Amino acid sequence: MTKTDDLIETLAAQARPVRRLPSPWVRLCLWLLAALAVVGALALWHGARPGLGTLLAQPRFALGVAASALTAVLAALAAFLASLPDRARGWALLPLPAAALWVTTIGYSCLAQWVSPDGSSPPGETLRCASTLLASSIPLSLLTLWMLRHTARLWRRGPVLLGGLAVAAVTATALSLLHPLDASAEILFWNLGVAALVLAVDGVVGPRLVQRLEQA
Amino acid sequence: MTDTQAAQDERRTRDAALSALMRQAQAGDRVAYRQVLIGVTPYLRRAAGRFFARPADIDDAVQDILMTLHTVRHTYDPDRPFRPWLAGIARYRLVDRLRGVSRVAAREVAITLEHETFASPASNTDTDAWDAHTVRQAVAALPAGQRTAIELVKLQEMSLKEAASASGMSVTALKVATHRGIQSLRRLLGGHPLL
Numbered sequence: 001m002t003k004t005d006d007l008i009e010t011l012a013a014q015a016r017p018v019r020r021l022p023s024p025w026v027r028l029c030l031w032l033l034a035a036l037a038v039v040g041a042l043a044l045w046h047g048a049r050p051g052l053g054t055l056l057a058q059p060r061f062a063l064g065v066a067a068s069a070l071t072a073v074l075a076a077l078a079a080f081l082a083s084l085p086d087r088a089r090g091w092a093l094l095p096l097p098a099a100a101l102w103v104t105t106i107g108y109s110c111l112a113q114w115v116s117p118d119g120s121s122p123p124g125e126t127l128r129c130a131s132t133l134l135a136s137s138i139p140l141s142l143l144t145l146w147m148l149r150h151t152a153r154l155w156r157r158g159p160v161l162l163g164g165l166a167v168a169a170v171t172a173t174a175l176s177l178l179h180p181l182d183a184s185a186e187i188l189f190w191n192l193g194v195a196a197l198v199l200a201v202d203g204v205v206g207p208r209l210v211q212r213l214e215q216a
Numbered sequence: 217m218t219d220t221q222a223a224q225d226e227r228r229t230r231d232a233a234l235s236a237l238m239r240q241a242q243a244g245d246r247v248a249y250r251q252v253l254i255g256v257t258p259y260l261r262r263a264a265g266r267f268f269a270r271p272a273d274i275d276d277a278v279q280d281i282l283m284t285l286h287t288v289r290h291t292y293d294p295d296r297p298f299r300p301w302l303a304g305i306a307r308y309r310l311v312d313r314l315r316g317v318s319r320v321a322a323r324e325v326a327i328t329l330e331h332e333t334f335a336s337p338a339s340n341t342d343t344d345a346w347d348a349h350t351v352r353q354a355v356a357a358l359p360a361g362q363r364t365a366i367e368l369v370k371l372q373e374m375s376l377k378e379a380a381s382a383s384g385m386s387v388t389a390l391k392v393a394t395h396r397g398i399q400s401l402r403r404l405l406g407g408h409p410l411l
Contacts, residue, residue: 007279008253011286017244018290084291085304150291153284154308 024080024087027147031076031166034143038136039174046132046178064105065176070098072169079144079162083151092158095165102169129179136171141202156207164202230255231299239294253282256302263303267310273317281309354404361385362397369394 022030055061074095081091144163151159234255241249257278264277284305292301355366368379369390376387385393 002275004257004275004278004282007282008250008257011253011282012246012250014286015241015244015246015249018242020242020293021291023293084301085288085308086292086296086301087304150288153287153312154305 021150024077024084027080028073028077031080031144031147032073035072035140035170038140039170039177042132042135042174042178046128049178049180052177060105061176064102065173067098067102067105068169068173068176071095071102072166072173074098075162075166075169076144079148079159079166082155082162083148083159085154089155089158092162095162099165099169102172125179129175132175132178133171136174137167140167140170145202157203160207161199161203164199167202168197168199227299231297234302235294235298238289238292238298242289242292242294253285256285257282259302260306263306264310267314277310277313280313281306284309350405354401357404358397358400361389361393362400365390365393366397366401370397 021027049055056065078091078094081087081094082089141164144167145160148159148163234252237248237252237255241252260278260281261274264274264281268274268277285302288305292298355363355371358366364383364385365379368374368382369376372379374382376390379385379390380387383390
């Protein structure tokens with residue numbers, strides 16, 4: 001009997017019933033519920049930014065928030081689709097148009113609202129923004145990596161980065177809704193900077209964490 | 217019906233059978249699972265054969281894919297075709313293995329006879345050590361190429377690549393010169409047991 005035959009007998013003997021992975025659409029819904037819960041909890045704790053209703057009536061602001069929210073949804077869906085071995089890796093391109101729109105609205109906001117010398121945010125706002133960033137991105141990142149743990153021996157990096165993009169987009173949406181980010185530098189940092197930071201951390205730590213979660 | 221159509225129909229039938237077996241395997245049916253694993257092995261061997269030449273490497277790759285299939289069997293949706301799911305797993309594992317082989321090969325240096333140390337315990341103690349002056353005299357008496365090879369590879373313990381860079385000799389020439397140098401030293405030092 002060859003080593004492969006031995007392995008087949010061993011694997012067959014170890015076969016136990018498994019709980020099938022829910023479809024990517026179901027997993028997306030679960031992930032969105034978790035994201036809404038996180039943002040909702042932050043909104044309850046922090047309160048909405050002043051004048052949010054007025055701001056949402058402004059097309060530029062509404063488009064920016066919609067673009068970041070849409071990026072989050074599409075990036076999460078792409079992560080769950082691309083993580084399956086029988087789905088095309090081309091699904092990874094799904095969030096790109098929404099992400100491009102998001103970046104465009106950020107750029108336009110920066111041009112329209114150049115930073116003033118005396119700044120526009122109340123004191124202590126940076127610390128509050130940082131706490132929202134951490135409170136939103138850490139639990140969502142951990143949840144996303146846990147939901148992608150089956151990719152440990154498949155395509156790890158792509159789905160993990162897509163998951164990171166989804167988390168970054170949710171965080172940026174929360175920051176826009178909850179904090180007065182009006183100066184260009186703030187918009188740039190708390191949107192693109194957050195996205196880059198979450199992607200960098202998830203890109204480095206994520207694949208290893210996914211492997212550990214898969215072995216656990 | 218043409219041959220191609222017949223082959224396609226046969227493939228579809230086989231795929232449907234494997235899909236049904238895999239559904240049962242997910243429910244814990246060990247007999248069905250064993251049939252799946254046996255049924256996919258020839259396909260996996262052919263796939264691995266496109267990436268690796270040595271039978272041992274092909275076997276290792278096939279076993280890697282089977283273990284991965286076992287680990288991620290919960291990701292298969294029985295309402296979808298089985299073959300693309302299997303092919304996806306095989307593709308990711310084979311590419312991963314190929315990357316790993318390239319990484320290791322880039323860092324490895326092949327061990328040759330000249331790199332082996334002596335098994336005799338006496339060779340690892342000082343009690344039977346040569347007189348250093350005698351050894352230096354013997355090395356100095358070697359032809360230039362053999363002397364350079366012995367000094368760099370054996371006395372200064374450089375790697376073959378480092379010694380080749382320092383001496384301007386090729387790695388092959390260094391190996392030959394080292395081997396001949398040791399034989400010459402054996403003659404010069406009077407057939408010492410450690411040579």
